[in-house]
Amino acid sequence: MKFFRHRHICLPALVLAISVAGCSSADDDATAAVPSPDAAVVKLCRNLDGALPKKLDGQGRTDPEPASALTAGWGSPAIILRCGVPRPPKMIDPKVAEGRDENAVAGGVDGVDWLQEKADDGAFRFTTASRVAYVEVVVPAERDSTSALVDLAPAIKSAVPKGIAD
Numbered sequence: 001m002k003f004f005r006h007r008h009i010c011l012p013a014l015v016l017a018i019s020v021a022g023c024s025s026a027d028d029d030a031t032a033a034v035p036s037p038d039a040a041v042v043k044l045c046r047n048l049d050g051a052l053p054k055k056l057d058g059q060g061r062t063d064p065e066p067a068s069a070l071t072a073g074w075g076s077p078a079i080i081l082r083c084g085v086p087r088p089p090k091m092i093d094p095k096v097a098e099g100r101d102e103n104a105v106a107g108g109v110d111g112v113d114w115l116q117e118k119a120d121d122g123a124f125r126f127t128t129a130s131r132v133a134y135v136e137v138v139v140p141a142e143r144d145s146t147s148a149l150v151d152l153a154p155a156i157k158s159a160v161p162k163g164i165a166d
Contacts, residue, residue, distance in 0.1 A: 035083065041165075045083035049069040060075070079137065085135070114127065126138075132161050135160060
């Protein structure tokens with residue numbers, strides 16, 4: 001009889017401990033809005049998800065919430081990839097093409113063309129250009145963007161064909 005009485009007392013404490021642990025670990029998880037592209041782009045993004053490296057900039061893959069084949073993440077602070085995003089407005093801005101925008105520049109890394117945009121917090125957002133789907137990579141200020149783009153290039157080249165999106 002004593003066994004049951006102690007079990008009832010301990011069960012609420014165990015539930016409380018599990019709830020608190022669950023809340024504290026979720027606070028550290030990265031989040032990313034999941035894009036909603038058309039079916040053809042979703043297929044490309046799923047292929048990309050399967051080709052992505054396990055490590056990026058030396059950090060293991062830790063995907064953001066909510067879980068999706070259209071998003072991926074590595075390390076902390078997380079480098080976040082989103083596949084199937086809309087074309088960024090700066091991609092068609094003549095100031096960027098002419099090199100007159102101090103916060104955006106076009107360039108390429110290992111055969112993948114990118115639009116690079118600098119955020120106020122020092123982070124960089126890179127969006128693929130000349131590919132049939134737009135892939136966005138956000139690299140926090142503390143992380144090495146060049147290494148990340150070099151690590152991602154083989155997967156992007158194999159999964160997302162060259163062409164014009166939209």
